[in-house]
Amino acid sequence: xxxxxxxxxxxxxxxxxxxxxxxxxxxxxxxxxxxxxxxxxxxxxxxxxxxxxxxxxxxxxxxxxxxxxxxxxxxxxxxxxxxxxxxxxxxxxxxxxxxxxxxxxxxxxxxxxxxxxxxxxxxxxxxxxxxxxxxxxxxxxxxxxxxxxxxxxxxxxxxxxxxxxxxxxxxxxxxxxxxxxxxxxxxxxxxxxxxxxxxxxxxxxxxxxxxxxxxxxxxxxxxxxxxxxxxxxxxxxxxxxxxxxxxxxxxxxxxxxxxxxxxxxxxxxxxxxxxxxxxxxxxxxxxxxxxxxxxxxx
Amino acid sequence: xxxxxxxxxxxxxxxxxxxxxxxxxxxxxxxxxxxxxxxxxxxxxxxxxxxxxxxxxxxxxxxxxxxxxxxxxxxxxxxxxxxxxxxxxxxxxxxxxxxxxxxxxxxxxxxxxxxxxxxxxxxxxxxxxxxxxxxxxxxxxxxxxxxxxxxxxxxxxxxxxxxxxxxxxxxxxxxxxxxxxxxxxxxxxxxxxxxxxxxxxxxxxxxxxxxxxxxxxxxxxxxxxxxxxxxxxxxxxxxxxxxxxxxxxxxxx
Ligand SMILES: Nc1ncnc2c1ncn2[C@@H]1O[C@H](COP(=O)(O)OP(=O)(O)OP(=O)(O)O)[C@@H](O)[C@H]1O
Ligand SMILES: [Mg+2]
Numbered sequence: 001x002x003x004x005x006x007x008x009x010x011x012x013x014x015x016x017x018x019x020x021x022x023x024x025x026x027x028x029x030x031x032x033x034x035x036x037x038x039x040x041x042x043x044x045x046x047x048x049x050x051x052x053x054x055x056x057x058x059x060x061x062x063x064x065x066x067x068x069x070x071x072x073x074x075x076x077x078x079x080x081x082x083x084x085x086x087x088x089x090x091x092x093x094x095x096x097x098x099x100x101x102x103x104x105x106x107x108x109x110x111x112x113x114x115x116x117x118x119x120x121x122x123x124x125x126x127x128x129x130x131x132x133x134x135x136x137x138x139x140x141x142x143x144x145x146x147x148x149x150x151x152x153x154x155x156x157x158x159x160x161x162x163x164x165x166x167x168x169x170x171x172x173x174x175x176x177x178x179x180x181x182x183x184x185x186x187x188x189x190x191x192x193x194x195x196x197x198x199x200x201x202x203x204x205x206x207x208x209x210x211x212x213x214x215x216x217x218x219x220x221x222x223x224x225x226x227x228x229x230x231x232x233x234x235x236x237x238x239x240x241x242x243x244x245x246x247x248x249x250x251x252x253x254x255x256x257x258x259x260x261x262x263x264x265x266x267x268x269x270x271x272x273x274x275x276x277x278x279x280x281x282x283x284x285x286x287x288x289x290x291x292x293x294x295x296x297x298x
Numbered sequence: 299x300x301x302x303x304x305x306x307x308x309x310x311x312x313x314x315x316x317x318x319x320x321x322x323x324x325x326x327x328x329x330x331x332x333x334x335x336x337x338x339x340x341x342x343x344x345x346x347x348x349x350x351x352x353x354x355x356x357x358x359x360x361x362x363x364x365x366x367x368x369x370x371x372x373x374x375x376x377x378x379x380x381x382x383x384x385x386x387x388x389x390x391x392x393x394x395x396x397x398x399x400x401x402x403x404x405x406x407x408x409x410x411x412x413x414x415x416x417x418x419x420x421x422x423x424x425x426x427x428x429x430x431x432x433x434x435x436x437x438x439x440x441x442x443x444x445x446x447x448x449x450x451x452x453x454x455x456x457x458x459x460x461x462x463x464x465x466x467x468x469x470x471x472x473x474x475x476x477x478x479x480x481x482x483x484x485x486x487x488x489x490x491x492x493x494x495x496x497x498x499x500x501x502x503x504x505x506x507x508x509x510x511x512x513x514x515x516x517x518x519x520x521x522x523x524x525x526x527x528x529x530x531x532x533x534x535x536x537x538x539x540x541x542x543x544x545x546x547x548x549x550x551x
Contacts, residue, residue, distance in 0.1 A: 174384075
């Protein structure tokens with residue numbers, strides 16, 4: 001029997017299960033499954049690590065307003081609805097400031113000379129510093145979380161936008177010069193679309209960093225909100241509560257990315273949907289590239 | 299009809315490397331053109347043709363000398379067709395046309411449609427440049443330049459990236475459009491045949507950016523390459539090119 005016919009024999013590698021496992025979807029499911037198993041083992045062996053089931057049970061009680069066994073009933077929505085507006089306002093303001101500063105730095109070399117070191121300092125400052133400072137300035141309340149989000153997220157938008165502006169093709173600039181295209185039209189139709197990839201990278205950074213920032217600031221400087229709630233469980237030494245909230249935070253970011261940011265990004269890149277190109281691959285390529293660039297730029 | 303006047307123009311670029319010498323793209327160019335003329339600028343690669351167009355269009359500034367473009371004493375409007383189409387990839391064909399328009403929205407659309415129709419792209423308003431072939435993109439570039447009703451139309455090797463057949467049909471279309479509009483055109487090309495086919499006048503630049511030769515072509519339009527007089531004109535200009543190369547080799551020693 002020749003080698004060629006041997007390899008055609010049905011075997012595990014060619015069975016449908018084998019193929020499903022090797023597909024990227026299968027690989028993902030496998031990795032989640034392995035994670036949960038590992039977690040279960042660790043949770044069952046150490047008292048201070050809650051098991052997946054305990055954690056899930058906690059999340060359900062917290063979200064449905066159920067009984068936590070004496071401490072307090074679940075209050076997910078109350079705190080979630082306190083945090084989301086802070087986060088949303090902070091991110092929106094950070095985005096606007098970041099875009100304006102980024103455009104200025106990218107367009108004018110003297111602004112760049114003026115602000116690039118300042119920007120570096122802002123990028124290097126961890127959100128926790130802003131959380132402490134804003135609590136000192138504003139006391140407990142909604143201000144500290146909002147300002148912490150703005151101060152920690154805006155610089156990431158600004159660097160990315162500045163980088164995008166500097167990457168705009170000189171040929172298109174010259175074309176616009178030659179036809180005497182007015183400045184505001186140039187910004188709207190040439191500059192902003194040209195930097196969309198960078199804008200999205202900036203926005204994604206801003207969302208992740210801003211979410212961290214709002215949690216930190218609420219942990220130290222608020223009297224409600226999800227950060228404050230997570231701290232409540234931490235202070236009460238209720239491990240499953242703390243881990244449960246950590247999972248909620250992660251799920252929130254995943255949902256935000258999958259349900260809001262990715263569809264927005266696809267919409268913005270409609271023009272790339274030419275028959276010959278794979279939209280997702282191209283958008284992905286832009287992203288990783290500018291992510292790496294930013295990482296190097298840091 | 300515009301008047302273009304170039305006097306003692308020079309252009310020096312800063313050195314490409316730190317201890318290199320400055321690049322003299324244009325040494326000393328003077329010529330004038332005016333009215334319903336189609337003038338071709340031919341010359342070897344690197345002799346400063348694109349630089350000259352950029353200065354005329356105001357995108358670059360002269361080092362010394364003056365360039366004036368006037369239209370009945372006022373500042374003239376310019377159209378520019380580039381070697382590559384230079385369309386905004388994220389805007390549709392129609393949006394690309396409107397990008398350079400200074401007419402009110404409705405009028406701008408009607409005007410753009412008219413010129414897209416003229417280049418045979420009446421059906422492509424809502425397509426993105428990435429969905430068009432190179433020839434179609436270049437057609438949009440041509441329609442865009444005509445659509446601003448330029449007094450002076452600048453064209454920088456607009457057909458050199460296209461295959462011979464597409465280039466030929468676009469050349470014919472350009473001829474038709476020029477006959478219909480009689481713009482003042484300054485057209486840059488490498489291709490002597492293209493220059494002889496399209497122009498009233500051919501200015502030859504030499505290496506180093508000087509005017510080597512300036513000839514008027516009297517043949518009637520439309521011109522056919524198979525016409526013996528056409529061939530004679532072409533041969534004559536090519537002959538001058540050879541002289542230029544010979545002089546250059548001789549000068550080098
Ligand atoms: N922005 C610039 N900076 C520095 N040097 C330049 C610049 N633009 C052009 N040059 C130099 O000027 C010279 C003339 O360039 P130009 O592009 O005008 O040539 P060209 O005649 O259009 O050539 P081609 O036929 O190949 O397009 C070249 O040596 C080029 O390197
Ligand atoms: Mg050129």
